[in-house]
Ligand code: B12
């Protein structure tokens with residue numbers, strides 16, 4: 010079969026991007042696990058328009074909730090041409106009925122256990138409507154099909170070495186979507202890192218791990234980093250802040266070429282952390298934790314979320330200065346979003362806080378889909394934009410870069426300069442996150458608010474644990 014894999018996207022900034030740092034790994038991983046004999050192409054809507062024609066025998070779509078409208082409209086157009094469409098990923102896994110109005114089949118959860126069957130069924134013309142992937146072992150996974158990537162990404166070597174996360178932050182789908190914590194054999198990961206594909210030297214050298222929490226299983230992580238030492242690679246990933254308590258791990262990170270770590274800081278206030286069960290973070294420990302990473306020259310990227318129940322607009326705007334004060338090199342600033350599959354969604358649904366007049370573009374991380382506790386949705390949006398503008402103002406960016414020049418390794422500094430330059434330029438040229446059209450017609454069929462009790466129980470447990478630990 011001719012298979013076209015499309016990773017959907019919808020611009021999140023007023024005028025999109027001039028260049029692109031990193032591709033998703035999803036599309037090129039799906040291509041890699043596609044059995045031999047199929048002709049595969051991968052299209053990232055982020056960097057090129059999706060051609061809608063009758064050339065493929067099957068189109069496979071992957072998308073997040075924020076991009077669902079785009080994906081559905083593309084699916085509708087393919088199906089009008091008689092091309093069947095299958096969809097998977099974090100959105101359709103929770104919105105199966107909705108997705109089935111636009112696609113022929115939905116894959117719930119992880120693809121590995123069912124993908125060959127899906128393709129076989131479509132080839133025979135007898136697809137099922139729903140396939141349920143199970144979270145299988147990660148042994149023997151192939152190297153992503155880097156050869157199928159568009160030549161538009163600055164850092165194309167993306168990979169995944171683990172799946173899942175042992176923490177249970179209430180706004181995050183990972184514990185439900187990728188249950189347990191599973192690791193790939195170190196040799197497989199090293200094979201991916203050693204493989205050679207890219208035209209430019211830094212593209213060969215820099216690897217971006219798209220893991221949920223790469224270093225959380227310490228013994229395996231140390232084995233991996235020991236094996237990476239000497240490969241002459243530079244690497245980045247997402248990790249939880251507790252890594253800084255393990256000096257041996259930090260040493261290995263430095264030796265193996267770590268240039269950047271993304272920490273889910275989320276908030277500078279313990280009350281917010283507690284409200285979402287983020288038990289591994291303590292606001293009072295941030296500065297010291299960041300300093301330990303800086304001691305190794307590692308650039309600290311950090312996610313911050315606006316819209317927690319304790320926050321008002323002034324607190325949100327003030328975060329822009331406070332994050333500089335604790336030493337963050339690159340902030341990522343998003344708005345709390347109730348994704349189905351999370352305890353946060355169940356709780357907000359139960360409490361009638363999910364706004365009925367919001368559509369999927371409001372779920373792209375930069376818009377408001379729920380009623381905040383201490384402000385209106387509009388005030389939250391305005392406060393977020395003000396914070397964003399302040400955090401990426403020339404003076405704020407320059408102060409981060411000046412500090413970085415003293416503290417970061419050359420690789421860490423390059424990263425900080427590239428990212429701060431990217432966002433700073435957006436701020437300077439009036440290209441902030443775009444606002445989704447509001448209010449729209451009610452278009453999301455949220456279920457009956459009789460929330461699944463088990464996820465709420467998990468949230469309660471996690472909040473209690475935060476309390477005990479604090
Ligand atoms: C890496 C990552 C990113 C990266 C890369 C983004 C990208 N486009 O891939 C970055 C940091 C840029 C990012 C950003 C965002 N992300 Co993100 N991200 C992840 C993360 C941690 C891993 C995804 C990944 O690459 N996994 C590895 C690959 C191999 O697996 P996979 O994508 O899960 O695909 C498997 C299955 O889902 C399935 N599958 C997926 N698609 C398809 C399609 C078909 C046809 C089939 C059969 C199967 C299938 O099979 C695959 C193999 O098993 C996930 C968490 C998670 N565990 O999923 C969050 C996650 C996907 N992100 C999420 C969100 C919300 C965002 C942001 C909106 C956050 C924000 N506030 O700004 C932005 C969006 C920006 C953007 N440009 O897309 C949410 C999505 C929730 C939802 N319902 O939409 C997740 C689930 C985390 C969470 N908070 O709950 N993200």
Ligand code: SF4
Pocket residue numbers: 174175176177178181182183184221222249273
């Ligand atoms: S630590 Fe990160 S990946 Fe793990 S549950 Fe919390 S937000 Fe999700």
